[in-house]
Amino acid sequence: MGVTLKQLAASLGLSPTTVSRALNGFPEVNATTRARVRDAALKANYHPNTRAKSLATGRAQAIGHVIPVSTSHEIVNPIFADFIAGAGEVYSRSGYEMILRVVADADEASAYGNLIARGAVDGVMVHGPRVHDPRVDLLAGLKIPFLIHGRTSNVNAPYSWLDINNHRSFHRATQFLLDFGHRRIALINGLEDMDFASRRRNGYLEALASAGIAPDPLLMRQAEMTEPYGYRAAQEMMQLPDPPTAYLASSMIVAYGLRRGFSDLGLKLGRDVSVVTHDDELSYLPNDGDVPMFTATQSSVREAGRRAARMLLQLVTDPDCGPLSELMETSLVLGASTGPAAR
Amino acid sequence: MGVTLKQLAASLGLSPTTVSRALNGFPEVNATTRARVRDAALKANYHPNTRAKSLATGRAQAIGHVIPVSTSHEIVNPIFADFIAGAGEVYSRSGYEMILRVVADADEASAYGNLIARGAVDGVMVHGPRVHDPRVDLLAGLKIPFLIHGRTSNVNAPYSWLDINNHRSFHRATQFLLDFGHRRIALINGLEDMDFASRRRNGYLEALASAGIAPDPLLMRQAEMTEPYGYRAAQEMMQLPDPPTAYLASSMIVAYGLRRGFSDLGLKLGRDVSVVTHDDELSYLPNDGDVPMFTATQSSVREAGRRAARMLLQLVTDPDCGPLSELMETSLVLGASTGPAAR
């Protein structure tokens, strides 16, 4: 509980009005008084009460993030931490607060409604969109700026989004493996009701199709992206009569699982079997160096957080700036995990 | 922007006072009117404006979390996501908001001051305490309830904390390896200006000492806990004239790095070399099954988040309930990564 505007004003022999205007840079106040006010504010460690301010102005100066936790698996996607770190940087710089809600995905809809009806936020960031995500129509109806990290389909309302080019990434990765002579390429995907996973699958299928290869259901999996998931996929698929020679992994974590699976089978990555993974560039799982461990489609999710936050803030400041969108391309970096198809 | 109290009251032909009291369960309102009010509120989708409410009551109904991002390495500790998921559960249930700030660790002090002076939060959760953390004295001076996830030393003010028994964990883990006949045990630690890493180191050293073994600086490392850090540690230490036969890892991520390092050297975990790691039970890196991959000192950081949040809320509701603290013991689970010292 710091000093209040009124107290500060009294101590200066000024009215609250003038002090408020002095601090907020309004023109109708003498330069010398302004300096005097600023000095006093600094000295008294005055910070305007956020609640009072936003009540008076009608702007909350806060952005809401709703983090879904899948009820079935209780898994928190590790990319949230980095995304939020990126977004948080931008918010702090712009004087916005980030308010976070962790909700079981079933309660997500009500979480948004609640957050907004209470006037707690000026805008909302939507995480983990599904292929057909009802939240978009819901939020559009609530008349509040929002931005999706990812995209969705089969939705009427126009919406703003920032996504990476998942389709192209996995199309390219598949093509890369095909060029190396691989014909049996496995896809170790995330849950395909998630929009990103669905697009990746499509990219993969298209590349196969244009190479005249029929997809093999035995080589396609989807699940929560844990390390053991990758491990099991590797172990089991290698038992197939006609095992894959290359794998597409949906995340570094899964790729690590794959790697361990192969290693336990005595197979060497890049020689006996190839892996291309998507890499969100999480800070504690760097995939760099002269020769990165994995060949990967790379895109920094932290940078995505920064950009998404900037877009959302723009949407908040100028609600009519129309639906915004940005498609980030990934870069395909060559690592040690790929090589020509063994034959 | 939903309906306001005043509008709701007008539509019911009641005063705002009565409506407020009806909704907040005060006794001085007729049961039938209360029912009428509740119905109307529901139908109108009325939610009290958080800002107005907290301005009137003086309570923010929010908890602040300040996430430090090490400026040098730009690394976000992956445990934050799970800790926050746990804490978030508790906050939602108790009607508290979680407000998050991501700050470069240099600006951390001012972030707290700012957050509190603005009246934005009723309490603060402190993450990633250092061995001697100035934030404790700072927060104690600010007269606001706070709780540290971890502990710190050399601090005057009493404070509340929740921690795992890092000392005992690593003492026990070391002892376990000693019992297996290992004499050359390496410690692949986190940065030792962090309190948790310092305690682990002490536990390790004590166990060595009581076995009459002098610590070897060549076998002790500290750094940010990334996967490549573990990898390099494994590769380099195995080149030593007298290499370690067992390793203590500070996190699963580091343990994965170690594993990869050994595997590239053709060494098998549990047979050629032993590893005990600490496992925070992150959802996407489960270390379970009949025989977990790693022998580990386990403790759920998600559960820690839940408990810490509950403690902090208690501190907020009843500021005089004295400094609270809880020391969570870890369990040592036997996995496939340990075996008797090869000789």
Place this chain on the structure above:
DNA sequence: TCGCTTTTCCAAAGCGCTTTGGATTTCGGC
């Protein structure tokens, strides 16, 4: 029915800020 206690409701002030609509002072131009 009267006087008293309870019950049930409300008017108004206030939380800390912004902002509208003046009031007062200062200043340039003649």
Place this chain on the structure above:
DNA sequence: GCCGAAATCCAAAGCGCTTTGGAAAAGCGA
């Protein structure tokens, strides 16, 4: 030295809620 305009400042209302201090209505025993 006088006048209108520009420069400075301020009083007061209001944001949406809670809460104090009554007032009116209802219930009760006699």
